[in-house]
Structure formats: structure tokens, C-alpha cells
Amino acid sequence: MRILRQAIVFALFFAPAPAMAWGPEGHEIVAHLAAMHLTPKAKAGVTALLGGEAQASMVIASNWADEIRDDRPQTASWHYVNLEIDGGLRYDAARDCPRGNCAVAQIARDAAILQSRAPPAARAEALKFLIHLVGDIHQPLHAGENHDRGGNAVRILYRRGKPMSLHQFWDSSVVAALGRDPVMVATRIDGAFSAAQKAAMMASRNPAAWAMNSAAIARNVIYRQTGGRPEAKLTERDAAPDAAIARQQLAKAGYALAGMLNAAFR
Secondary structure, eight states: OHHHHHHHHHHHHHOOOOOSHHHHHHHHHHHHHHHHTTHHHHHHHHHHHHSSSSHHHHHTTTTHHHTTTTGGGGGGGGGGOOOETTTTOOHHHHHGGGGSSSSSHHHHHHHHHTTTTTOOHHHHHHHHHHHHHHHHHTTTTGEOOOSSSSTTSSSSTTTEEEEEEEHHIIIIHHTTTTOHHHHHHHHHHHHOOOHHHHHHTOOOOHHHHHHHHHHHIIIIHHHHHHOOOOOOEEEEHHHHHHHHHHHHHHHHHHHHHHHHHHHHHH
């Protein structure tokens, strides 16, 4: 029985797993932040497409792109882009985004659809993808390629030896260190930046630049913590600086999304 139990645990841990960024709470934080900074026209546009008050409907839509992945597996590669962390971290579309199937290209496509005269249903879907994918591309393990399935193949022992993958650690544990209530976390994040800082982040509309920044964090911070090993032990002391980075990345995602939506609904 013990051997069988160990085999089940091993299978569950090492089975292929989709790389989902930030977890539900992280994506909700991004949606809340973005909604706080929409122009009146953008709020009206979001409300018209999603069928509800802008902030609430954006939060509801924030995890939709993950929820449909089993039914639409062709969308899986839209959630990330692979920039080799042992390379120059420069985005090359031909090399890093084959056939246009990566987060960088899909964000650009969805932004174009949202600003087009496409039918409302198509524009609504593009909006829901944008709300999610702009968050994804700011998660470092969705951009830095270390040939470990976005950190899913790296085993982490955290706190009292609880096993999880490096990706799970960044999806959930690092974000949880910011707080459990996405509204309160978003409000605290918003209060931590000046108007000038927010304006600069809202003006950033280059998905390739976002990906390169995320990949640099993966290389310079995350994989240095693990030493590139397939197993590592991380403590609360490790999580604190990681949470600060997560806060910065969630902020960049939220403000960048707001800027993109404000431009789309001028």
C-alpha cells in the first residue's frame, strides 16, 4: 500500500501539467488594477462587450482563458513565450514564436481585433484573452526558457517540506505572500506607485519588451535561487523578495493592460 501511495504521489507531481501563470488570485489582481485606471470610454466599451460593470466583469473574465484550455488546446501556446535564459534574452519572432503561436504574437492579434470592426463576439473574446495573457507574459516563468516546462519539472520544498513545483511556487505561494484578498492587494499595490510611475507603465505597449523583462527576472533571480537544480528548498526568507518582484510584475501587467484598453476604446 505504501509503495502504491508513493507511486500515485510521484505520478501526480511529475505528470505533465499546463503552465498557468499567477493562479486565479494573481489574474484577479491584474484585472482589478487595470479596471481602476480605465478611462470612461474604456469602461463603457468593456461593459458593452462583457455585459456587466467593467471591474466586476473583467475580474470574472480574468481566468477564462485558462478555463477553456481543455476544450481549445490550440490556445495553450498563447500563454507563454520561450526566451532562452542562457542566451541574450532578445526576442526573435521567427525563433521564439513559431507560426505566431506565443503570448507576444497573440496579444498583438487580440489588441488588433479589439480595435477593429469585428463582430462584438469576436471583440469580446479578444478582450477576455487580453485580460489574461497580459498577466501571463509578466510572470517570469512564462517567458524564461530553462527546458524544465516553465519550472513545472523543478521540485521545490517550501516551508514545512510541502512539495510543489517551482511554477506552482510562483503561481500561488509568492502571490499569497502579498495577501489573500485580490481587491485589497490591488489597492495596496496601486498605493505604492506614484502617478508618474503608473503613467509610464500604462504607456508600455510592447509585448516583446514585456517578455524580455520577464525572462531576465527568471534568469537573474528565480533560477539563481534554485541553482539550476531539479530540486531545491526555499524558505520564507526566499519568498519575501520574490513577493516584491511579483508585486512589481502584477503592477506592470495591470497598468499595461489599462493602457492597452484605454487606447483601444478611444
